[in-house]
Amino acid sequence: MPVPGSIAVLGGGLTGLSAAFHLSRRFPTTTITLINKETRFGGWVRSERVKADHQDAEVLLEAGPRTLRPNARSVLELIHLLDLTPSLLTVPKSAPAAKNRFLYIPGSQGIHRIPSSPLEVISSLLAPNAHLGRTLLSSLLREPLKQRNRPLGIDDESVDDFFTRRFGAEFARLFGSALVHGIYAADSRKLSLRATFPSMWDAEERGRGSALLGFLRAPTPSQLTENTSYDLGDLQEKMRDVSVFTFKNGMGTLVNTLVSYLRKQPNVHMYSGVRIMSLRLNSRNNRFEVTTSSQETLLPTHVVSALPLPELRQVLSPATPLPHLTTNTYSSVTVVNLVFGLSPSSSLPLHPDGFGYLVPRPRDGYVASRGSGILGCVFDSSSTAAQDTPGLVKMTVMLGGPYICGSVSPPQVDVPNLLSELAHQLGRPLPSPLFVKVHSNTRCIPLYAVGHLQRMEELKRTLASEPWNGRLEVVGAGVLGVSVGDCVEAGRSVGRTWG
Ligand SMILES: Cc1cc2nc3c(=O)[nH]c(=O)nc-3n(C[C@H](O)[C@H](O)[C@H](O)COP(=O)(O)OP(=O)(O)OC[C@H]3O[C@@H](n4cnc5c(N)ncnc54)[C@H](O)[C@@H]3O)c2cc1C
Known part of the structure; x- marks a missing residue:
C-alpha cells in the first residue's frame, strides 16, 4: 500500500x-488530524488537583483510571519516549498496598484480607470469617483433581460459568464476581471469559482441563514477547519490582504530555470541542468524507476510529454498515472521592494498609434497592499518598455497575448513607470527610458479552475487505481490552499495513 495521503x-x-502519536512518528510527512468531541482530551482519564480544606491541603483526585500495571509495555514505551520517568510514582511489590487486598462479604461487618500464599490460606481458617479461607482452600485443592469439564464445542463462556465449572459456585460468587466488579464494574455472569481473562481460558487448555496446572506450566513473560519490539530504555528493568504505578500528578500527566507532544508536530492537527457528525466512504474518489460539528468536511485517505463503538455506529453512513458495533452494553459507574483529615484523638486508622476492598455479588443477586450498590473501595492513601499534602486520608468508592444495569445514567448518591454503609463495611466509625467529589460516569466501560472475540474477528475481516480494504481501522476500549495498557497498545498497532 502507498503511504497514506492523510489520516x-x-x-x-x-x-x-x-x-x-505512533502514526505521526511512522508517517512524518502525512497530515494527521485528531478530532475530539470534548474540549479536554483524554476521554475517561480525568485527574484533578483540589484544595481539600480551607487551609492549603491539596489532594490529587482521579475520576477514571488511577493505577496501571507495569506489564503494559506500550505504556512503558510512551513513558520512556515522552521522558516521563521522573514523574512516575511507583508502588513496590513488597508494599502493603500491593500485598493486602480485602473482601467485604455482604451481610457481614468488616473487611477480610484475601490470603495470598498457601500458608496464609491455611491460617485464614482460624480467622473470624473462616468461610472465606475454607472456600478458597477446598476450591484450590479440588480443582487440579477435577475432570476436564469444558463443554465440547464451546469457544467461549461467561466468567462465572468458568469459575463455577472449575472452582465451584461459591468461589465463583465470592472471588470471580468481586474480581469482575473491580475491573469491569460488571456482572461476571454476563461477561465473556475469552475477551476479559484470556489467560484463564488458555491455562485450562495448557493444563489439560486444570486451570491451576495450566498456570503452573505458564510460559514466562520473556518467552511470550520480544523485548526489542518496544523502545523501553531501562524502564522495564526499573519496573521489575513494581506492583502498580501512576504519576505524581495523576494519570492526566500521560494525556497532557501526549497532547503537548502532538501539538508540536508539524504534521498533526488537533481539534477539541469538535464532534464527528458523519463518516462516509466515497467510492468515486476513494476518500473518506468526515463531517464535523464545526461544519468542516475532511477528506482523508485513511481513518482510525477510536470512538466508543455505539458512537461509531451513529456517525457511520448506513450505506456501508459494520457488524457488531452495538452488541455490547456499557456499564455506568459512580466514582466517589472521599478525603478525610487524620484525627489526632483516634488511634484506629480509617482503613487497614492495603490496596482496598471489593464486594462480591450478594447471594440473592443485584437488588436495585440494596443500599448504594458499592462494588469496592480503593485505599488511595496506601499507594499514592505522595500525590497529596501529608496527613490526609484519600479513598475512592465505586458504585453502580450491575446494580443499575439498564438505567441510562447512575442515580444520585446519598453521601451520608454512603458514608454509613462504608463505615459498616470497614467495621469502624468514619469522621465527616473534608472533601467529597461525586463523578457519574455514564456508559463508561464496555461489557464484552460472550462471543465478543469472534464478533471482533468478523469486524476485522469486514474492514479488511471491500469497500474498506483496510483503510478504516476500528480500535478503542470497545474492541479488544478496556485497560489503559490495552488502549495504548491498540493505538500503537494501527496503520501497520499502511505504507
Ligand atoms: C471509572 C473508570 C476507572 C478505570 N480505571 C482503570 C484503571 O485503574 N486502570 C486501567 O488500566 N484502566 C482503567 N479504566 C479503563 C480505561 O481508563 C478506559 O478503558 C480507557 O481510558 C478508554 O480509552 P478510549 O480512548 O478507548 O475511550 P474513551 O476514553 O471513551 O475516549 C473516547 C473519546 O472519543 C471522543 N468522542 C466520542 N464521540 C465522539 C464524536 N462523535 N466525535 C469526536 N469525538 C468523540 C470522546 O470525547 C473521548 O475523548 C477505567 C475506566 C473508568 C471509566
Whole structure:
C-alpha cells in the first residue's frame, strides 16, 4: 500500500492519542488530524488537583483510571519516549498496598484480607470469617483433581460459568464476581471469559482441563514477547519490582504530555470541542468524507476510529454498515472521592494498609434497592499518598455497575448513607470527610458479552475487505481490552499495513 495521503483519527481518548502519536512518528510527512468531541482530551482519564480544606491541603483526585500495571509495555514505551520517568510514582511489590487486598462479604461487618500464599490460606481458617479461607482452600485443592469439564464445542463462556465449572459456585460468587466488579464494574455472569481473562481460558487448555496446572506450566513473560519490539530504555528493568504505578500528578500527566507532544508536530492537527457528525466512504474518489460539528468536511485517505463503538455506529453512513458495533452494553459507574483529615484523638486508622476492598455479588443477586450498590473501595492513601499534602486520608468508592444495569445514567448518591454503609463495611466509625467529589460516569466501560472475540474477528475481516480494504481501522476500549495498557497498545498497532 502507498503511504497514506492523510489520516483522520476520530476520538481523542487514550486510544486516539496513542494512535496519533505512533502514526505521526511512522508517517512524518502525512497530515494527521485528531478530532475530539470534548474540549479536554483524554476521554475517561480525568485527574484533578483540589484544595481539600480551607487551609492549603491539596489532594490529587482521579475520576477514571488511577493505577496501571507495569506489564503494559506500550505504556512503558510512551513513558520512556515522552521522558516521563521522573514523574512516575511507583508502588513496590513488597508494599502493603500491593500485598493486602480485602473482601467485604455482604451481610457481614468488616473487611477480610484475601490470603495470598498457601500458608496464609491455611491460617485464614482460624480467622473470624473462616468461610472465606475454607472456600478458597477446598476450591484450590479440588480443582487440579477435577475432570476436564469444558463443554465440547464451546469457544467461549461467561466468567462465572468458568469459575463455577472449575472452582465451584461459591468461589465463583465470592472471588470471580468481586474480581469482575473491580475491573469491569460488571456482572461476571454476563461477561465473556475469552475477551476479559484470556489467560484463564488458555491455562485450562495448557493444563489439560486444570486451570491451576495450566498456570503452573505458564510460559514466562520473556518467552511470550520480544523485548526489542518496544523502545523501553531501562524502564522495564526499573519496573521489575513494581506492583502498580501512576504519576505524581495523576494519570492526566500521560494525556497532557501526549497532547503537548502532538501539538508540536508539524504534521498533526488537533481539534477539541469538535464532534464527528458523519463518516462516509466515497467510492468515486476513494476518500473518506468526515463531517464535523464545526461544519468542516475532511477528506482523508485513511481513518482510525477510536470512538466508543455505539458512537461509531451513529456517525457511520448506513450505506456501508459494520457488524457488531452495538452488541455490547456499557456499564455506568459512580466514582466517589472521599478525603478525610487524620484525627489526632483516634488511634484506629480509617482503613487497614492495603490496596482496598471489593464486594462480591450478594447471594440473592443485584437488588436495585440494596443500599448504594458499592462494588469496592480503593485505599488511595496506601499507594499514592505522595500525590497529596501529608496527613490526609484519600479513598475512592465505586458504585453502580450491575446494580443499575439498564438505567441510562447512575442515580444520585446519598453521601451520608454512603458514608454509613462504608463505615459498616470497614467495621469502624468514619469522621465527616473534608472533601467529597461525586463523578457519574455514564456508559463508561464496555461489557464484552460472550462471543465478543469472534464478533471482533468478523469486524476485522469486514474492514479488511471491500469497500474498506483496510483503510478504516476500528480500535478503542470497545474492541479488544478496556485497560489503559490495552488502549495504548491498540493505538500503537494501527496503520501497520499502511505504507
Ligand atoms: C471509572 C473508570 C476507572 C478505570 N480505571 C482503570 C484503571 O485503574 N486502570 C486501567 O488500566 N484502566 C482503567 N479504566 C479503563 C480505561 O481508563 C478506559 O478503558 C480507557 O481510558 C478508554 O480509552 P478510549 O480512548 O478507548 O475511550 P474513551 O476514553 O471513551 O475516549 C473516547 C473519546 O472519543 C471522543 N468522542 C466520542 N464521540 C465522539 C464524536 N462523535 N466525535 C469526536 N469525538 C468523540 C470522546 O470525547 C473521548 O475523548 C477505567 C475506566 C473508568 C471509566
